[in-house]
Amino acid sequence: MASLRMVLEKPWLWSFVGALVVWVATVAFTGGYGAGGMVTAALSLAVFTVIVGVGQMFVITLGPGNVDLSLPANIGLASAVAMKVMGGSDSMILVGLLAALACGAAIGAINYLLIWALRIPPIIATLSASFIIQSVDISYGRGLQIKPPPGFADFTNWQVLGIPVLAMLTVLFTIGAALALQRMIYGRSVLAIGQNIRAAWLAGVDVGRIRFLTYTLCGGLGGIDGALLAGYFRGANVDIGNEYLLASIAVVVIGGTSVAGGKANVPGVWGAGLFLVLLLTMLNTFGVSAGVRLVLTGLIIVGVITAAGGEKALR
Amino acid sequence: MTAIAPGTVPKSSPRGNAARARMLRSLLPALSLALVLMAIAWLNPRAISYFGFNLMLNLAIPIALATIAQMFVIAGNELDLSIGTFVGFVGCVTATWLRDAPLVGIVVLLGSIGVYALLGALIHLRNLPSIVVTLGMSFVWQGLAILILPKPGGKAPDWLLAILAFKPPYVPFPILAALLIAAAVHFGLMRTSYGVILRGSGGNAAALRRAGWSLLKTKIVLFALAGLFGVLSGMALIGITTSADANIGNGYTLLSVAGVILGGGEFVGGRVSPIGAVIGALTLALAASPLLTFMHIPPDWQVAANGAILIIVLAARVIISRRER
Numbered sequence: 001m002a003s004l005r006m007v008l009e010k011p012w013l014w015s016f017v018g019a020l021v022v023w024v025a026t027v028a029f030t031g032g033y034g035a036g037g038m039v040t041a042a043l044s045l046a047v048f049t050v051i052v053g054v055g056q057m058f059v060i061t062l063g064p065g066n067v068d069l070s071l072p073a074n075i076g077l078a079s080a081v082a083m084k085v086m087g088g089s090d091s092m093i094l095v096g097l098l099a100a101l102a103c104g105a106a107i108g109a110i111n112y113l114l115i116w117a118l119r120i121p122p123i124i125a126t127l128s129a130s131f132i133i134q135s136v137d138i139s140y141g142r143g144l145q146i147k148p149p150p151g152f153a154d155f156t157n158w159q160v161l162g163i164p165v166l167a168m169l170t171v172l173f174t175i176g177a178a179l180a181l182q183r184m185i186y187g188r189s190v191l192a193i194g195q196n197i198r199a200a201w202l203a204g205v206d207v208g209r210i211r212f213l214t215y216t217l218c219g220g221l222g223g224i225d226g227a228l229l230a231g232y233f234r235g236a237n238v239d240i241g242n243e244y245l246l247a248s249i250a251v252v253v254i255g256g257t258s259v260a261g262g263k264a265n266v267p268g269v270w271g272a273g274l275f276l277v278l279l280l281t282m283l284n285t286f287g288v289s290a291g292v293r294l295v296l297t298g299l300i301i302v303g304v305i306t307a308a309g310g311e312k313a314l315r
Numbered sequence: 316m317t318a319i320a321p322g323t324v325p326k327s328s329p330r331g332n333a334a335r336a337r338m339l340r341s342l343l344p345a346l347s348l349a350l351v352l353m354a355i356a357w358l359n360p361r362a363i364s365y366f367g368f369n370l371m372l373n374l375a376i377p378i379a380l381a382t383i384a385q386m387f388v389i390a391g392n393e394l395d396l397s398i399g400t401f402v403g404f405v406g407c408v409t410a411t412w413l414r415d416a417p418l419v420g421i422v423v424l425l426g427s428i429g430v431y432a433l434l435g436a437l438i439h440l441r442n443l444p445s446i447v448v449t450l451g452m453s454f455v456w457q458g459l460a461i462l463i464l465p466k467p468g469g470k471a472p473d474w475l476l477a478i479l480a481f482k483p484p485y486v487p488f489p490i491l492a493a494l495l496i497a498a499a500v501h502f503g504l505m506r507t508s509y510g511v512i513l514r515g516s517g518g519n520a521a522a523l524r525r526a527g528w529s530l531l532k533t534k535i536v537l538f539a540l541a542g543l544f545g546v547l548s549g550m551a552l553i554g555i556t557t558s559a560d561a562n563i564g565n566g567y568t569l570l571s572v573a574g575v576i577l578g579g580g581e582f583v584g585g586r587v588s589p590i591g592a593v594i595g596a597l598t599l600a601l602a603a604s605p606l607l608t609f610m611h612i613p614p615d616w617q618v619a620a621n622g623a624i625l626i627i628v629l630a631a632r633v634i635i636s637r638r639e640r
């Protein structure tokens with residue numbers, strides 16, 4: 001009994017329950033048709049949300065006001081950089097991925113530089129940065145070779161027994177992220193800063209360095225995400241990251257991470273990522289129009305946040 | 316007396332220096348606008364004319380109104396990431412129902428202000444992060460806009476077109492409108508007693524609550540005002556562009572936040588300035604397109620110009636603030 005209650009109190013549980021409910025509703029609607037395919041598709045799409053969601057989670061955990069609004073622009077630019085470096089040749093895949101990672105990490109580092117040098121709230125810093133990145137992307141991406149090399153496109157779409165390989169790798173990555181968060185000095189420092197930045201500083205945490213690392217990490221994850229997206233959708237474009245602003249913040253909050261900072265939850269990011277993707281699948285299956293789909297997505301997100309309620313912040 | 320740290324002892328009279336820095340700081344928005352204007356005048360002197368201003372500041376009125384809307388939300392220590400799609404939604408309503416069935420249009424627009432007020436109540440009562448709630452709402456407004464106007468089109472009501480085509484003598488209409496908006500909001504928020512309460516809800520909520528003011532009410536009023544100015548912004552936008560598109564306002568979310576911050580507003584503490592916000596909006600409107608065009612910079616860099624201005628002004632503010640101390 002006690003253990004059951006402990007499980008029920010886990011904040012990440014509800015995101016998985018939500019995902020399951022949505023899946024069951026859709027399967028009931030189709031009469032069992034495509035139940036497995038839906039899981040496969042949900043897993044392969046959720047991967048992209050989970051990767052940036054984990055980055056955003058670390059940033060949000062730093063405490064009130066910390067959020068990275070430059071992720072969409074970052075993803076767009078990194079996808080173009082990756083495709084440009086790969087140049088359609090399989091031998092350059094790894095170099096292209098590294099280039100995307102470096103591009104994203106550089107953006108993250110610049111974000112923190114702005115926060116630190118101008119002493120402005122991260123929202124404004126990442127916002128100004130995203131304005132500039134967006135323009136760089138538009139001007140850089142024009143007339144670019146945007147097709148991924150065939151090997152990379154196949155890799156990002158590769159499935160074994162109906163499970164996308166990318167999803168398996170992302171599960172490994174999230175396990176690593178969970179360990180880093182709970183068991184490593186870096187993760188504990190992030191949590192400490194989120195709980196009380198002054199106390200953390202007095203306790204000897206190098207606040208500046210940890211915040212710098214976190215923004216750089218988040219940027220780097222955005223960069224990798226951009227490259228993978230371009231591979232999966234077989235092409236890069238400026239708008240490829242647009243939906244990941246809301247998605248990255250939503251999965252963090254729905255997944256049970258505290259928006260007030262200092263309390264993070266990695267499994268919840270997966271549950272919430274699957275929930276959002278399955279929700280879209282469900283609405284598509286029901287055959288609603290684009291307008292209705294947007295309205296319902298928005299209302300459900302507001303509804304979930306309201307139900308979860310909670311401590312203030314992020315702003 | 317003990318607050319003065321060694322090493323920062325000012326050379327001349329300390330109080331005068333700080334006051335000068337503070338004044339410089341409050342003049343910063345106006346200075347940046349003047350700088351952009353001078354650059355335009357230098358690059359193309361003919362632009363500085365009645366006709367030129369009408370053309371260059373064409374879209375400044377809706378941007379200024381959206382910025383004021385955002386300013387009310389920021390005054391209460393919140394952030395509205397849905398104002399852009401809301402302006403687009405209002406635009407679609409204006410170009411369809413407000414023309415064809417004015418009564419329905421008016422009811423819908425008033426209802427949408429009511430939704431904003433409810434959001435304020437919800438955010439306060441459930442203690443929700445406004446950034447997430449408004450991000451969710453941005454999808455709702457966008458979806459509604461697409462439902463109302465699936466394809467770009469519609470037409471602005473004639474009376475609205477007539478208002479925005481108004482050509483006053485000597486002073487270009489956008490400038491007159493900006494002055495009017497700034498003066499009206501400045502009076503309401505900075506000079507009335509309830510305006511002080513509204514700003515206080517962002518400055519020190521606990522103190523206001525202990526003094527017996529309802530924080531729920533201040534939040535509702537701030538969000539309702541944001542909704543009202545969002546509606547005005549959407550209507551003004553359609554009055555200028557004459558037809559609507561579901562995505563027409565999308566860029567306004569980020570522009571409005573940038574405008575408030577450029578105008579000297581701060582993110583926390585209820586420190587905002589209506590006059591500054593309008594000036595910030597004008598600066599962004601001028602710098603983004605006319606200045607770049609005159610400098611022969613391709614439109615790709617329009618958004619970057621906004622970001623760069625924001626960073627430059629914030630950097631200038633940091634330098635001035637250092638002297639203030």
